[in-house]
Structures are given as C-alpha cells and as structure tokens.
Amino acid sequence: MVDRVASALAPTSSVVTDARTQILAVALRLFATRGFDGTSLQDIAQLVGIRKASLLYHFESKEQLRLGVLDHVLSVWNEGLPRLLVAAARTGAPRFSSLIGEVIRFFAEDRNRARLLLRESLDRGEDMRMRLQTFVAPWVGVVTEYIREGQKNGDVDPHVDPEAYVVQIVHMVVSGMATASTLDHALLPATHSLGSPDERHVRELLRIARTSLFRDRGTP
C-alpha cells in the first residue's frame, strides 16, 4: 500500500531524494577537489543551501556521507557495465577501442570521479582495496579473458601480463584524468600544432595502450 502510493506520486520521497542527491553531488565535488579532511560539513551545507544540522539529518555522520558519495560513484560505474559488455561483443581492435573508450568516457564525464577514487585509494587503502575487488574485479576479469583469447589468436603480444596490463592502463586513465590540468598543462606546450593538451593526452594514451597490446601495433 505504501509502496503503491509512493511509486505513483512519490511526493515525499522525491523531495527526499532531491535533497540527498544534491548533497551527494556537492560532497563529491568538494571531497574530490579539497579532500575529505579539507572539506567541512558547513561548506557542503552552504553550497546546497541548507544548514549543517539538516545535512546531518540525511547522513547521520560525516563518515556516512563519505561512504554515500563513494558508493554513489561506484554505482554509477556499475550502471555503465552493460554498455561495456556490448562493447566487448566486438572483436579485435574495435573491441579494444570500445572497451578503453568506455572507461575513459566514465572519468572524462566527471573528472571528480577520478579525483575521488584516487584520494580514497590514498586515504583508505585497505577499505578501497576490498571495494575495488567487489566493483571492478569482475570487469577486469572480462577484459583479461579477452586479452588471453587474443593471445591464443595471435593478435595480442604473448608477453602481455593481462592483469598487470589492465592495472597500468587504469593508472594512466585515472591519474591522467585526475591531475590533467596540472602535469599535462605544465609539460605539454599549448602552442603545439597537435591540438589541445587534453587531445594529445588521450591520443597518446590510446596509442601506448594499443601498440603495447597488439603484436602488429594495432592499426597504425
């Protein structure tokens, strides 16, 4: 009965969701840019437009908010997993481009995701390790499976260590997206004719990933 009314009109629950969602969005932004310890509940509440006490009504503690933000980001990642499996349905180089493209797109869509994940890995390595095992290990399993398949086909370099390869690519993507405006812009001269630092960054990332994977250096 309650469910029927709530799902039909969802008057109360929509407001609740709205506030919670707004808090999560602001918290993600601040946690990612200033860090967890560098962000006060006051800061978050102010940007949302409510009082600190109201914030603590939705999340019973700062720690719960942290977990909420992290879970939300990881759940968004999981939502994109079907699209990832579709990409994996291809073969050879197209499969490669699709798979890595989906990963890049996820972090490029909101770089704060990369910043948050990186910060969480630094702040709470142990917790993060277990969470990653749950959330990304299955996906890594799919990818490494295809790499090994490619090695049998002869398309993929037999020297590739599938798991270690994926880890390194992820490091490049996450670290690159998180600190893009720092390291890249500091070292990539903007006056270059090859496009913006971001474009050069992604293009070279794809090239490195491709040529170090395929035995014939992919599609040069």
Add this chain to the structure above:
Amino acid sequence: MVDRVASALAPTSSVVTDARTQILAVALRLFATRGFDGTSLQDIAQLVGIRKASLLYHFESKEQLRLGVLDHVLSVWNEGLPRLLVAAARTGAPRFSSLIGEVIRFFAEDRNRARLLLRESLDRGEDMRMRLQTFVAPWVGVVTEYIREGQKNGDVDPHVDPEAYVVQIVHMVVSGMATASTLDHALLPATHSLGSPDERHVRELLRIARTSLFRDRGTP
C-alpha cells in the same frame, strides 16, 4: 675557528639540523599517508618527540612546513639529476632502461614521495604546475630530445608524441608507486607464478613503455 670546531664536533648546528631533518621526515610520512589536512601539528610533534610549540619554532607555520617538505623532496630529486644525465649518455635500449629505471628507483626508494606529489597535485594544482615546470620540465626536455633523436634514427616509432608519452609514463610510475598496495594487490592474484605483485607491476610497466616507444618493440 667556529667552522673548525663546528665541523669537528658540530655540537649546536648538528642538533639543529637533526631536529629540522627529523621534522621533515615525519611530516613527509604523515602528509603522504594521511594528507595535509588530515595531519595535525600535534601528530607530527608527538612522533618527533617534541612539543607543538617547539615544532613551530623551526617552521613558523603549518604552511611553511608544507612548503619545506615539498621543497625537500624536490631537492632530493634534483640531487639525482646528474646520475640521470649519465644514464642518458648511453644509446638505444640501454639508455631507455637507465632513464626510466632512475625514475622508478626514485619513487620506489620511498613511496611517500609519490604519494606526496600526487596529493599536492590534487590539493594545489596551480602551485604544483609552476613547481613542476621548474623542477621536471628541464629533465623532460632532455628525454624528449632523445626521443626525437631516436625518431630520426628510425629506432623510435614516429607516431610517438614525445611530451605526451613522457607524461603518461610518469603517470604510470607515480600513480603506481603511490597506490601500489591498493589497486595492484586487489587485482593481481598473489598465487600467480610470475612473482609478487610489485615485480609484475614494474615488469609490465617497463614492457608497455618499451614496446610503445620502439618501432621494433625494443628487446623482446
């Protein structure tokens, strides 16, 4: 006279240097593991074995301590620069291994260096960008020069974007060393016959860097 006595016994100045050095070492460790905002002056002082007020005698503010730690790490990096130029005196693949080996060694010697630099990039992107331009841009210039030289020789793949390539390799090294115990151990099964996660990590990193650089995939 003062110099003679000081250099022979170094009673006062050694104590002074000792305290400062000790503070810098502890601060590096805590800033790297807990972050700047997650570390209190009390924490640092306690681990050094002095009082907070004594700490503030050596560094007039927490901000000055942050800068002191950062400058110290970057100066240690600069001390290794000559050794790096020696490595660059070789040619072909040996030059490549020596150069990237020196970089890996620097961060592997103390992973907190990687963690600190990563955190600083996240916390203070602007400041860090300028500092990197001063400290690592010259070194990057040397490396990209050799890459371009290799492209003329025909050893290096002409598709390589030298600056972007170096940025990506640095991302892999720094991010990998900083979060090694997190992402790696979560995804690299320890029961594998190829060695410890760290060994697999470094080996695959070198393979990716090598095969994506040289036209003949380096020395397979």
Add this chain to the structure above:
DNA sequence: ACAAGTGTCTACCGATTGGTAGGCGCGCTC
C-alpha cells in the same frame, strides 16, 4: 662573569570542527 642567543617547554587563545537537543511548520492519515 656576564650578556646574548638558541631551543624547548608550559599555558593559553580564538576559531572551527563534527555532532546533539529540541522546537517549528507542513502535509498526511485517521
């Protein structure tokens, strides 16, 4: 012997932190 540092200490400060208690208004259900 004595004045001038030098390094560390205790004691304290105002500001900010995460979190709690309790009141107020609104819309809902009986």
Add this chain to the structure above:
DNA sequence: GAGCGCGCCTACCAATCGGTAGACACTTGT
C-alpha cells in the same frame, strides 16, 4: 481536527585546530 512523522531550523556543546606569549635551561662569545 487531532495526532504524527518528516524535513529543516536555531542554539548549543566539547574537542581539536593552528598559533602566540613568556619562562626556563643551556651554550657561546666577550
């Protein structure tokens, strides 16, 4: 229309933060 729960509020709390003031020991140059 009385009760009730939800969402937000004001007001407050103890703890901790970075930083300061000033006393005390000890060494050093004259």
